[in-house]
Amino acid sequence: xxTITYEEIKNTVAELCIKSCNHLGEDVFQKLKSxxxxxxxxxxxxxLKQLVKNALIAAADEIPICQxxxxxxxxAEVGQDVHIEGSFTDAVNDGVIQGYADGYLRKSTCTxxxxxxxGNNAPAxxxxxxxxxxxxxxxxxxxxxxxxxxxxxxxxxPAAGRTGIIDFVVExxxxxxxxxxxxxxxxxxxxxxxxxxxxxxxEALLLEIGEKNDDPTFAAMEEEILNRCxxxxxxxxxxxxxxxxxxxxxxxxxxxxxxxxxxxxINCHAARHRTKVx
Amino acid sequence: MSEVIxxxxxxxxxxxxxRIGDTVYITGTIYTARDAAHKRLxxxxxxxxxxxxxLKGQIIYYAGPAPAKPGAVIGSIGPxxxxxxxxxxxxxxxxxxxxxxxxxxxxxxxxxxxxxxxxAVYFGATGGAAALLSKRVKQAEVILYPELGPEAxxxxxxxxxxxxxxxxxxxxxxxxxxxxAYQEI
Ligand code: SF4
Numbered sequence: 001x002x003t004i005t006y007e008e009i010k011n012t013v014a015e016l017c018i019k020s021c022n023h024l025g026e027d028v029f030q031k032l033k034s035x036x037x038x039x040x041x042x043x044x045x046x047x048l049k050q051l052v053k054n055a056l057i058a059a060a061d062e063i064p065i066c067q068x069x070x071x072x073x074x075x076a077e078v079g080q081d082v083h084i085e086g087s088f089t090d091a092v093n094d095g096v097i098q099g100y101a102d103g104y105l106r107k108s109t110c111t112x113x114x115x116x117x118x119g120n121n122a123p124a125x126x127x128x129x130x131x132x133x134x135x136x137x138x139x140x141x142x143x144x145x146x147x148x149x150x151x152x153x154x155x156x157x158p159a160a161g162r163t164g165i166i167d168f169v170v171e172x173x174x175x176x177x178x179x180x181x182x183x184x185x186x187x188x189x190x191x192x193x194x195x196x197x198x199x200x201x202x203e204a205l206l207l208e209i210g211e212k213n214d215d216p217t218f219a220a221m222e223e224e225i226l227n228r229c230x231x232x233x234x235x236x237x238x239x240x241x242x243x244x245x246x247x248x249x250x251x252x253x254x255x256x257x258x259x260x261x262x263x264x265x266i267n268c269h270a271a272r273h274r275t276k277v278x
Numbered sequence: 279m280s281e282v283i284x285x286x287x288x289x290x291x292x293x294x295x296x297r298i299g300d301t302v303y304i305t306g307t308i309y310t311a312r313d314a315a316h317k318r319l320x321x322x323x324x325x326x327x328x329x330x331x332x333l334k335g336q337i338i339y340y341a342g343p344a345p346a347k348p349g350a351v352i353g354s355i356g357p358x359x360x361x362x363x364x365x366x367x368x369x370x371x372x373x374x375x376x377x378x379x380x381x382x383x384x385x386x387x388x389x390x391x392x393x394x395x396x397x398a399v400y401f402g403a404t405g406g407a408a409a410l411l412s413k414r415v416k417q418a419e420v421i422l423y424p425e426l427g428p429e430a431x432x433x434x435x436x437x438x439x440x441x442x443x444x445x446x447x448x449x450x451x452x453x454x455x456x457x458x459a460y461q462e463i
Contacts, residue, residue: 233461
């Protein structure tokens with residue numbers, strides 16, 4: 001049994017909020033850089049160069065890559081041999097409040113209908129899993145509204161199969177067009193049920209850019225979706241081109257014999273997440 | 279496609295020269311407003327009231343910046359998705375003389391028709407290039423609805439703020455043309 005304090009959890013979450021908002025992950029950064037050489041449209045090349053420059057300025061000045069610092073989505077893997085002093089949920093939320101205040105990050109949480117801003121970006125959207133061990137793995141993945149609003153869930157009948165899923169994903173990207181700040185990253189959740197598929201899709205966004213699915217069937221689907229989306233012509237910023245999607249990641253889970261849930265979570269090029277184990 | 283420098287208030291003659299795909303550098307005063315501020319402004323107009331600031335010939339930037347760090351003019355400030363303002367934009371063009379909008383993403387048919395009718399323009403700024411764009415903002419002050427936080431109305435002084443013409447007075451739509459030019463299906 002190991003004790004982890006409220007303070008340690010809070011401070012770690014705060015640090016991860018700031019780092020994830022100000023520093024684009026190396027994988028996304030490298031992918032944007034290499035896309036400059038493969039993009040077919042001159043305007044698209046210019047937009048990609050702006051995004052590379054933007055990431056460099058944000059890191060150097062310690063300011064957010066994007067003004068939309070998102071809702072703070074927090075994934076926690078809590079070792080079952082950990083003793084937590086105080087409320088874990090409160091520690092995470094206080095970490096978000098501290099990180100968004102100290103980091104001069106934009107606060108975007110508000111009430112549903114009156115639209116009143118809470119002013120501190122709490123509460124986090126917290127997903128907690130119990131795992132073996134005596135550590136806590138914390139991941140903060142700030143998620144902006146623009147790309148989140150273009151995401152979709154469909155409860156397919158099993159007959160839809162591989163083709164139905166691929167068509168749905170490509171159609172979702174096509175409909176989103178320039179809105180989610182392309183080039184985008186696609187997290188796809190297949191299976192589970194109505195609430196699980198979107199969570200799988202969100203988790204898929206945490207994978208390293210370009211990481212292939214272990215299952216060759218899913219890996220081939222990822223490849224096909226990527227290629228079809230990049231032939232849509234949307235391009236960087238939606239101004240036309242061949243770089244619409246940077247990566248496609250599928251995560252699957254067993255589902256009911258009657259259903260085939262498919263969730264598509266779109267992430268913008270500001271695909272942010274940071275992890276730390278305490 | 280050409281490069282143009284514009285300073286608000288925008289004149290019809292300037293707007294008629296713009297074509298989709300043109301790069302425009304804006305220098306001068308622009309205003310930020312998002313959904314919440316738009317709703318309030320349109321409610322005022324619907325009641326027959328006056329707007330608390332002059333929008334005639336002006337440009338609204340759909341943006342809610344991150345807070346400024348000590349010593350900085352403003353925090354990161356990129357465009358937000360414009361379709362959320364589609365419900366309000368035609369009224370601001372018709373009743374308040376709004377001439378320009380800066381945002382990202384598609385507009386609906388009503389907005390495009392209003393742009394043609396009232397001789398206006400919709401510009402796109404690069405979504406997510408918020409740190410980069412913040413460097414073009416030289417002064418910023420909250421002038422209205424401070425309680426809205428990031429959604430307050432701000433008056434910005436910008437220098438060479440880079441935008442692209444997405445919808446022009448001739449009904450052109452750059453997003454649609456770009457798709458046609460690059461799709462391979
Ligand atoms: S979609 Fe992403 S890059 Fe675009 S404004 Fe929102 S958070 Fe920023």
